[in-house]
Amino acid sequence: MSLYFLCFVLFCVGLYCVLRKRNIIKIIIGLAIIEYAVNLFFILAGYRTNGRAPILAKDQEVLNMVDPLSQAVVLTTIVIGMAVTVVAVSLAIRIYEKYGTFDITKIRRLRG
Amino acid sequence: MELHLILLFMIIAGIVAVEARDLISSVISLSAAGLGLCLAFLILKAPNLAITQLVVEILCVIILIRATINKDLPLVRDGRWLFNTISTVLFVVCFLAFAYFALKELPNFGEPIMRVSGEYIANSLEKTGSSNIVTAIALNFRGYDALGEAAVLFAAIIGVLAITRKSGRVNEK
Amino acid sequence: MKNNQIGMSLIVKTVTRLTVGLMLVYGIYIVLQGHISPGGGFAGGVIIALSFIQLMLAFGKGAVLKKLGREKCIFLSGLAAFVFLLLAVRGFVARHALGFQEGHSGIFSAGLIPFCDIAVSILVASGLFVIFLALVLLTEEQE
Numbered sequence: 001m002s003l004y005f006l007c008f009v010l011f012c013v014g015l016y017c018v019l020r021k022r023n024i025i026k027i028i029i030g031l032a033i034i035e036y037a038v039n040l041f042f043i044l045a046g047y048r049t050n051g052r053a054p055i056l057a058k059d060q061e062v063l064n065m066v067d068p069l070s071q072a073v074v075l076t077t078i079v080i081g082m083a084v085t086v087v088a089v090s091l092a093i094r095i096y097e098k099y100g101t102f103d104i105t106k107i108r109r110l111r112g
Numbered sequence: 113m114e115l116h117l118i119l120l121f122m123i124i125a126g127i128v129a130v131e132a133r134d135l136i137s138s139v140i141s142l143s144a145a146g147l148g149l150c151l152a153f154l155i156l157k158a159p160n161l162a163i164t165q166l167v168v169e170i171l172c173v174i175i176l177i178r179a180t181i182n183k184d185l186p187l188v189r190d191g192r193w194l195f196n197t198i199s200t201v202l203f204v205v206c207f208l209a210f211a212y213f214a215l216k217e218l219p220n221f222g223e224p225i226m227r228v229s230g231e232y233i234a235n236s237l238e239k240t241g242s243s244n245i246v247t248a249i250a251l252n253f254r255g256y257d258a259l260g261e262a263a264v265l266f267a268a269i270i271g272v273l274a275i276t277r278k279s280g281r282v283n284e285k
Numbered sequence: 286m287k288n289n290q291i292g293m294s295l296i297v298k299t300v301t302r303l304t305v306g307l308m309l310v311y312g313i314y315i316v317l318q319g320h321i322s323p324g325g326g327f328a329g330g331v332i333i334a335l336s337f338i339q340l341m342l343a344f345g346k347g348a349v350l351k352k353l354g355r356e357k358c359i360f361l362s363g364l365a366a367f368v369f370l371l372l373a374v375r376g377f378v379a380r381h382a383l384g385f386q387e388g389h390s391g392i393f394s395a396g397l398i399p400f401c402d403i404a405v406s407i408l409v410a411s412g413l414f415v416i417f418l419a420l421v422l423l424t425e426e427q428e
Contacts, residue, residue: 004215005208006119012204013126019200025135025180029142032172033126036149039165040119043156049222053157054245055323056237065245066157069229072250074161076261079327079409082168083268086175086416090272093179093423159323163315167331171413174338179420242320242395250325251401258401259373262408266366269412273359276419 003044011037024092024102028085035081039074046070114155122148135180143173160246292345301343308336316406320395326402330409337414346421355418358411365408372401 014037017030046067054068092102099107125145132138146169153162219225226233232249240248251258292298316329341349376397393399 001215001221003115003119003221004218005212006116006123008208008211008215010119010123010126012208013123013130016200016204017130020196021130023135025176026130026138028176029129029138032142033129033145036122036145040149040152043153043158043161044221045218046224047156047222048224051157053159054233055159056243056245065233067224067226067229068232068245068249071158071161071246072254075164075246075250075325075327076257078161078164078168079261080264082172083265085172087268087271087275089175089179090275090420093420094275160325163323164325164328167328167335171331171335175417175420240395240398242398244320244322247319247325247398248395251398252396255376255401256373258405259369262366262369262405265409265412266362269362269415272416272419276423
């Protein structure tokens, strides 16, 4: 229970960064922290105490494994999170090239 | 016990990444948080994810550093800074309070309800023939999710190539 | 990064000559035994892309762009995505299974999973290399 709560505190650190910072790169860093927290929460929810990793060795019984379905889902999510970060960084580079700054308040005022 | 320590380390690295002055320090402590997450995946018995998280996080940090070096920004505090900060902190505290009451409804840590996964584990070797259950689920039982992920990756590649294209820049000044 | 035609210092170049082949082979190893041990197509593809990125960072962009230019990488990623789509559609319309079906826990087992792993790894590797090329060449034009 306290582990779930610490995971949410990590999510809130990232959320504070996305809401309050003015530099686009800091916002992207906050987005990455949010993504780490969500992936960790999925795997925490599927853990079994004294479980085994979900890999079958030769002639071994299948009892007492941790949840493999949440691991398969998070495998997909990590790669998609990387794709989102890469596209956001390329947008940020384009914005710097066009406006000369990373500040989000100044981007609203300039026209060009 | 170790999980609590690793989560505390990740929270401290996250706070340092948010509040640091220059961008290089932020990116490096983000990388520290990512490596802490890889350790947490190893302790939670998920070796497939630890490998993937490690290499993906290294690549993200390379792209972040390579693309944003030499482009710093000094910190500016204009008016209404105090009001903005206090309202954001109040919102975060409210969110955490509601999350605390909601998290009590989850099953205890360490006792998952594995209704669907029980059947996947029992039938994996005879139906798919692979020993790695996570790969069997991600590419055989749920193979169309992998197709969707390949589609998202492809869209991201095309998106980056379209954003950084040279022929669109006609009038620059 | 100003004189990128020359690359990095001598120590980095020597260490890169020794290790970049090992990185490529390790990436292919992780892809091929994805159904026996932890690994899989996505992690292996990223490791293969990282080996090419290491080569390009150490020796400058001229060393890699001659052999593996931008057009070739875009073509490779499109081809791998198309092959994966063909495998998926064939599984949708066909009746019987396709792929390796002999024995358990060998490397030639587990049906279609090795083919899917190889297609996904080529897609991820060439796609990530193209993204890195696009971002790096764009930031170089600004200087």
